[in-house]
Amino acid sequence: MSDQDQPRRPYIEQEPVKYGDVFNVTGELAEKPIAPRDASMMQTAEAAILGRTQKGGPAAAMQAAAAQNERAGAVSHADVSDLAGAEGVTVMETDVPGYRIVTESVGGQVVGQYAQPTPTAQLSAVSEITIGEALEATAKTIGDKAVDLSDAAAIQAAEARATGSNVIIPGGLAAMAQSAASFNCGIDLDENKIKLGDILTDATAKLPADKAATRQDAEGVVSAELRNNPNLTTQAGGVAASVTAAARLNETATTT
Numbered sequence: 001m002s003d004q005d006q007p008r009r010p011y012i013e014q015e016p017v018k019y020g021d022v023f024n025v026t027g028e029l030a031e032k033p034i035a036p037r038d039a040s041m042m043q044t045a046e047a048a049i050l051g052r053t054q055k056g057g058p059a060a061a062m063q064a065a066a067a068q069n070e071r072a073g074a075v076s077h078a079d080v081s082d083l084a085g086a087e088g089v090t091v092m093e094t095d096v097p098g099y100r101i102v103t104e105s106v107g108g109q110v111v112g113q114y115a116q117p118t119p120t121a122q123l124s125a126v127s128e129i130t131i132g133e134a135l136e137a138t139a140k141t142i143g144d145k146a147v148d149l150s151d152a153a154a155i156q157a158a159e160a161r162a163t164g165s166n167v168i169i170p171g172g173l174a175a176m177a178q179s180a181a182s183f184n185c186g187i188d189l190d191e192n193k194i195k196l197g198d199i200l201t202d203a204t205a206k207l208p209a210d211k212a213a214t215r216q217d218a219e220g221v222v223s224a225e226l227r228n229n230p231n232l233t234t235q236a237g238g239v240a241a242s243v244t245a246a247a248r249l250n251e252t253a254t255t256t
Contacts, residue, residue, distance in 0.1 A: 016074035017065040019081075023058070023111040024233055029083050034065040037080035038089065038106065045091040050102065058104045058112035083107030094140040099129065099249050103141050103237050110142065110236035115245035128212035129246035131162040132204030134239075135173070137246075141237040143197025146190055147180040150229040154239035155199065157224035161217040163209045173199060173206055196238075213246035 020030030039062035046052070046059045053059045069075045087107045094101040104112040135158060145151075156174035160166050168174045180194035187193050204210055211217075218240070225240040226232055234240040 014072040014074070016069045016072065019106065019111070022061050022065055023106075023109075024236055025106075025109045025111060027109075029081075029107045029109050032081040032083060033069050033074050034062050035075045035079040035081045035084070036066040036070055036077050038084040039063040039066040041080075041084065041089045042091075042104065042106070045089055046104070049091040049093060054102075054114075057114075058106075081107075092141075094137055099245075101137055101141055101237075101242070101245065113141070113237045113241060113245075115249055128250045130204065130210045131158050131213050131217060131243060131246070132207045132210040134158070134213055134242040134246040135200045135203035138237065138239050138242045139197045139200035139203065141242070142235070143195060143201065145196050145235070145238075146184050146193035147177055147196055147199060148184065149181045150225050150235070151196060151239060152177040152181040153228040154221050154225035157221045158217075158239055158243055159207065161220055162207050162211055164211075169208065172208070173203060200239075212250055213243050215247050215251065218244040218247040 016033035018030065019025050019032050019034060022034065039059065042059040042062050043053050046054055046057065066075065070077060084106050089107075090103075090105045092103045092105070094103065099115050101113060101115050103110055135155070152174070155177040156168065159169070159172060159174045163169070168178075176199050180199060184193040221243045222234060222240040225234050225238065229235075
């Protein structure tokens with residue numbers, strides 16, 4: 001059989017790489033192809049805040065995806081996605097004792113978060129980060145998020161770890177979070193819902209006892225948040241993520 005007689009393989013159009021393929025995002029953003037100008041804006045934002053593009057960070061991931069989409073003809077070099085163009089991309093620093101949390105967002109949704117120790121003469125001299133401080137970091141990072149059942153479960157687990165008691169304290173963080181989640185279930189408009197910042201601002205002062213966050217504490221909070229999330233995921237920048245970041249930095253401090 002000649003080459004001309006060989007059956008031709010059907011042309012398969014390559015699907016563009018979408019935000020939902022790379023990041024833990026939902027809704028309209030998840031279905032948007034990552035565009036070159038989106039990646040360029042994130043690179044600029046990272047450089048402005050961090051002084052450089054973070055290796056392995058959101059900007060790098062977006063650049064790789066955008067380049068692939070451009071090669072496939074899914075986007076052009078000048079394209080920008082609707083949400084990134086309208087709502088922008090942001091890189092925000094939140095300072096808490098001993099470290100800073102860097103949160104990166106596209107179209108209002110978190111696409112990356114990581115913690116960095118605050119530069120000091122000796123890292124070991126930095127006080128260990130408590131569970132209460134980790135909760136306060138959540139309030140600063142995603143304080144405008146409406147409290148849901150997974151948030152409430154994570155806050156309850158964090159309070160139990162901080163106080164050493166599984167008893168829900170009347171008027172405490174866990175009680176307030178549970179009430180907020182129940183209230184929010186009956187509210188349609190996000191603007192009328194109780195937010196994480198309403199519960200977790202000044203969390204350290206609201207806890208009757210506090211302790212340095214450990215890996216075991218983080219695992220317990222992560223488990224509680226996962227069990228109560230219908231998608232079996234944790235919230236970027238949420239309670240579990242903040243306690244995990246605190247525990248990881250505490251381990252680094254004690255081994256340095």
